[in-house]
Amino acid sequence: MPSPRTVLLTGAAGGMGTLMRDLLPAHGYRLRLLDLRPVEGEPEAIVADLADRDAVREAVRGVDAIVHLAGISLEAPFEKILRANIEGTYHLYEAAREEGVRRIVFASSNHAVGFTPRPRGDDPLVPVGTPHRPDTFYGLSKSFGEDLAQLYWDRHGLETVSVRIGSCFPEPTSVRMLSLWLSPADGARLLHAALTAEDVGHTVVYGSSANTRLWWDLGPARALGYAPQDDSEPYAARLLAEQGAPDDDDPAHACLGGHFVTDPPLWPH
Ligand code: NAI
Ligand code: 15L
Numbered sequence: 001m002p003s004p005r006t007v008l009l010t011g012a013a014g015g016m017g018t019l020m021r022d023l024l025p026a027h028g029y030r031l032r033l034l035d036l037r038p039v040e041g042e043p044e045a046i047v048a049d050l051a052d053r054d055a056v057r058e059a060v061r062g063v064d065a066i067v068h069l070a071g072i073s074l075e076a077p078f079e080k081i082l083r084a085n086i087e088g089t090y091h092l093y094e095a096a097r098e099e100g101v102r103r104i105v106f107a108s109s110n111h112a113v114g115f116t117p118r119p120r121g122d123d124p125l126v127p128v129g130t131p132h133r134p135d136t137f138y139g140l141s142k143s144f145g146e147d148l149a150q151l152y153w154d155r156h157g158l159e160t161v162s163v164r165i166g167s168c169f170p171e172p173t174s175v176r177m178l179s180l181w182l183s184p185a186d187g188a189r190l191l192h193a194a195l196t197a198e199d200v201g202h203t204v205v206y207g208s209s210a211n212t213r214l215w216w217d218l219g220p221a222r223a224l225g226y227a228p229q230d231d232s233e234p235y236a237a238r239l240l241a242e243q244g245a246p247d248d249d250d251p252a253h254a255c256l257g258g259h260f261v262t263d264p265p266l267w268p269h
Contacts, residue, residue, distance in 0.1 A: 004064035004103060004195050008032045010050070010092065011069030013039045016107070016168050016187065020067065023188035029195075034059050035070060050088030057095040065103040065195050068092055075136040075264035085141035093152050101158070105194040108146055108162040108204070110180060111139030114257020118179070118215050120248070126216040126256065128164075128204045135257035136264045146204060153202040161194035161224065164216075166208040172232045175243050176258045179213045183230035186210075190226045197224040212236075215256060 005028065011017045012033035021042075024031060033045035048055035050070055060066060071085040089106075096104060114135025116126055132143040142164075149160035166180030168187045182190070186209045194205070205221035208214065209230040218228070246253035252262045259265075 004029070006030045006032060006063045007195065008034060008060055008063045008066045009069065010034045010059075010066065011071065011107070012042070012045055013037045014069060014073065016165075017069050019168070019170070019184040020069070020188060020191065023184060024067075024191065027188060027192040032059070032063060050091055051083060053091050053095070056091050057098060060092070060095045060099045060101055062099075063101060065105070066092065066096060066101060067105045067107075067191055067195070069107045071107075071141070072138060072267045074267040075138045075260070076267040078137045080267070081137045081141045085138070086144050089141075089145045089148060093148055093158065097152060097156050097158055103195065103200075104149065104158065104160045105191055106145050106149055106160050106162045108164045109139060109142045110164055110166050110206075111135050111257050111260050112142040112146060112164060114139050114255060114260050116256045117254060118256050125214065126206075128206060128217065128220050135255065135260045138264070138267075139257065139260070146202075150202045159200050160202045161197070161200050162202065162204045163190060163194060163207040163221075164204065166206070166216075168207070172235050172239065174258075175239050175246055176253070178232045178236050178239060179211055179215045180208055180256075181211055181230075181232040181235075182208045183228075186226075186228045186230050189228065190221060190224075193221070193224040193226040200224070 007029045009031045013035035033039050039045035046059050115133035134140040134143050146162045152158040166182050167177045168182040172181040206216040210228040212233040252259045255261045
């Protein structure tokens, strides 16, 4: 597949969308932006709801690939998740199929496997083949997105890299994030690898930096050509001093999903 150049970035007004708008052009992309909300400083961005099938189809027309970040990114009532994340992602895949787009990079989440126990001591890293164990309706929608991607590869030959993102923020802000942090620069490196690797079919990878305290296997992401440059370790001493080491008996520290398994943060809108 020739390297994608024009890429639709959905969720462009969000936290990660804002970071990737800054970082992806340096990897050679021309971005077309879409979000439910206006994108600050980007008057040409498409303001559309993923529920609007006509708008979504028009938005994907003529792009080489899609980075799909749009959706509800925390826990919410099932009806809201259904509309934005499940039906919305289906609309995007249908539009991509109809318009002949060859590659989607899907922002899955660690919360698709959030109830997976976190490794301790000498336990092996969590493999991508671990069963789905969503910790919320939100995580369930990411499990659905991965299965939808598999269906569109098997039935229609539309390729996807599903990236189970850990925590993509400018800095890690919790002890848990020391294991899951994806630095913005590594996030852009990983999206670039996912957009350009050959013959991905539907590939699932974990998305984090090369953290010293890693919980999961970055091998499948590296196999795409991803070479992470960052590690959360320089933040460890401060975060551990402020927050203390995780209590092994606390259920909020027992699983990959952290506090999403006990007390998930709610989508504010
Ligand atoms: P965010 O909540 O900051 O941004 C999501 C964007 O999607 C928002 O700008 C929102 O307006 C837009 N959106 C929501 N519903 C929409 C709809 N129906 N139609 C069009 N746009 C809609 O989330 P963030 O942190 O930027 O995450 C981006 C993606 O990556 C999300 O899908 C999230 O689930 C996923 N992810 C993010 C992680 C992170 O650490 N930031 C970790 C794991 C997954
Ligand atoms: C996610 O999936 C969320 O979208 C993000 O806001 C963070 O909470 C992240 O997971 C995390 O687990 O830290």
